[in-house]
Amino acid sequence: MLQIRNVHVQDYRSVTAVVNDWWGGRQMAHLLPRLFFEHFQPTSFIVEENGEMAAFLIGFLSQASPGEAYIHFVGVHPEKRKDGLGKKLYQHFFETVKEKGCHTVRCITSPVNKTSIAFHTSMGFAIKQGDKTVEGISVTSHYDGSGNDRVLFVKEI
Numbered sequence: 021m022l023q024i025r026n027v028h029v030q031d032y033r034s035v036t037a038v039v040n041d042w043w044g045g046r047q048m049a050h051l052l053p054r055l056f057f058e059h060f061q062p063t064s065f066i067v068e069e070n071g072e073m074a075a076f077l078i079g080f081l082s083q084a085s086p087g088e089a090y091i092h093f094v095g096v097h098p099e100k101r102k103d104g105l106g107k108k109l110y111q112h113f114f115e116t117v118k119e120k121g122c123h124t125v126r127c128i129t130s131p132v133n134k135t136s137i138a139f140h141t142s143m144g145f146a147i148k149q150g151d152k153t154v155e156g157i158s159v160t161s162h163y164d165g166s167g168n169d170r171v172l173f174v175k176e177i
Contacts, residue, residue, distance in 0.1 A: 024112050027064040027076065032057040035066075035076055035095070042095050052078065052093055063089065063116055067105050073097070075105040079113050081120060089117035091127040110143055114177045125177055128170040131159045137171055145173035 027035075035057075036049040056064060060080040067075040075096040082088040091113060096105050114125065127145070129136040131154045141147070150160035150172065163170035 021070060022074075022108075023068045024065050024108065025068065026061050027057050027066055027078070028061065029054070029057050031066055031073075031076075034073060038073070038097075039095055042098055056080075056092065063113065063120075065109055065112060067109060069100070074100045074103075075109055077109040077113055079117070081117060081122065082126075085124075087122055088124045088126060089113070089120075089122040091125060106139060107143065118177050123177060125175045127173050128163065129173070131155070131157055131169055131171055133171075140173045143175070145175040148172040148174050 032052075032054045036052055039048050039052060040046065056078045060078065063080050064078045065076065066073055076094070077091060078093045079089060079091040082090055091110070094106060094109060117125065125145075127140065129140065131137075137147075137157060147158050148160070150158040150169075152159050152161055152169075154169070157171055159169045160172055161169050163172070
């Protein structure tokens with residue numbers, strides 16, 4: 021049985037314990053500080069399947085731009101990646117933030133993450149015009165510091 025629920029502070033350890041493995045050994049856990057699990061519970065979710073975590077989404081409402089929300093991090097168990105859990109999480113997030121008055125959702129990814137780029141465009145996100153093109157994709161240079169270029173996405177909901 022599939023269930024989507026809000027994250028709890030207690031989920032911090034279980035999410036950060038698996039995230040590096042879910043990313044094929046890439047060190048990603050540092051991108052998920054505990055504060056997300058403490059302060060963004062109403063807009064962050066866990067998908068459980070038969071009581072086991074299968075996916076998660078960490079998102080929040082923009083403090084600087086009322087009417088906008090941001091998806092910070094999404095993870096889907098590697099064995100569940102073709103089951104539509106990412107799509108279900110995004111749709112749940114869209115519904116939740118729309119009820120809270122949001123009309124725009126933003127998120128980013130690395131230019132090398134072709135799977136993420138394909139997923140976001142399939143979900144109706146537009147790629148925001150950057151200052152350079154990498155392999156046909158518009159990219160914003162140094163978005164996350166020197167050498168850390170990013171693809172910026174925006175979607176009206």
